[in-house]
């Protein structure tokens with residue numbers, strides 16, 4: 001483990017009732033990095049993010065965040081410790097406006113982005129501040145889901161497939177935003193199927209198969225390993 005490790009996950013196991021899904025995940029994310037979890041459908045990527053947050057019925061192993069063990073902590077503790085989670089379904093409240101959705105999560109630490117800053121980064125959200133959450137396009141909902149966490153002071157963002165189901169031009173926009181978020185000093189753990197997208201802002205990639213990390217690929221090695229990755233990811 002490096003000294004600069006912000007999140008250190010060791011031997012992480014997770015279960016949904018009788019179903020044992022994670023079998024000893026080992027990986028780390030250093031301060032300021034963007035790291036991806038790559039893998040086929042069902043490999044356990046989303047479950048890993050949920051298990052870090054404590055949102056699975058049962059987990060075991062170790063989840064250290066900034067030197068603090070979270071494995072036995074209640075689900076709200078990870079959020080208050082400074083981990084922001086953006087789930088696959090984005091979690092936008094239909095009955096609330098964009099502005100209300102944005103203001104919903106409590107501020108957990110100083111250093112979060114101001115609403116004015118967020119509006120500079122996501123101009124669409126400023127234009128649509130009064131619109132209902134569900135009136136937004138998929139891309140705008142994704143931006144709102146990410147923007148909402150940036151306000152809270154969370155420094156580690158767990159993003160579950162932010163590009164899923166979005167048109168290529170919107171995927172590019174989301175990519176630029178994640179790059180900008182990283183430049184502003186946030187740390188990102190990203191679940192992705194599309195490693196071409198991820199390669200634009202990621203530093204390292206962990207390949208997940210059957211609930212375990214089977215390989216770690218520095219981003220600069222992606223071009224030479226793309227063919228084997230295509231095969232392993234089935235894309």
Ligand SMILES: Nc1ncnc2c1ncn2[C@@H]1O[C@H](COP(=O)(O)OP(=O)(O)OP(=O)(O)O)[C@@H](O)[C@H]1O
Pocket residue numbers: 016019021039040041042043044045046047048
């Ligand atoms: N709520 C749940 N209850 C029971 N089993 C689940 C639940 N969520 C996921 N699983 C199972 O756990 C395994 C891992 O799923 P997970 O969603 O973590 O995979 P993934 O790598 O994120 O893939 P995907 O891209 O399809 O979400 C799969 O076999 C899935 O069917």
